[in-house]
Amino acid sequence: MTKQWFVVHTYSGYEKKVRESLLNRIVTEGMQDRFGDVLIPAETVVEMKNGKKKTGTRSFFPGYLLVNMDLDEETWHLVRHTPKVTGFVGASTRPPSPSPTSRTSSPRWSRAA
DSSP: OOOEEEEEEEOTTOHHHHHHHHHHHHHHHTOGGGEEEEEEEEEEEEEEETTEEEEEEEESSTTEEEEEEOOSHHHHHHHHTSTTEEEETTOSSSOOOOOOGGGTOOTTEESOO
16 A cells, blocks of 8 residues: 555644654554654744744644555554544544645645644
8 A cells, every 4th residue: 555645633732742642652553664754734933022033833734733654444543542633634433535645745844843
């Protein structure tokens, strides 16, 4: 199978924790070959505070992760039962269809925000 992109809904504000937890579960279950990148949709923001520039990151889709994976029952259950994951976007009980890759090839996606 080829890896495809899926959008995963998480609790808003917990994207980093969910990403860490998911990556740990992937390693623990020995499924590294079935998963690719796990990305947090974020962008770099420059703000002015007290006359100084501050650079930071801001999530532009709060509560979502992008996961590149081979979808089967085992990988679906691994992602779906990760703490603070509410599910896949576009699916209620069955594994979803993949997201278009043209939307995920943007340089704005962050690996570790």
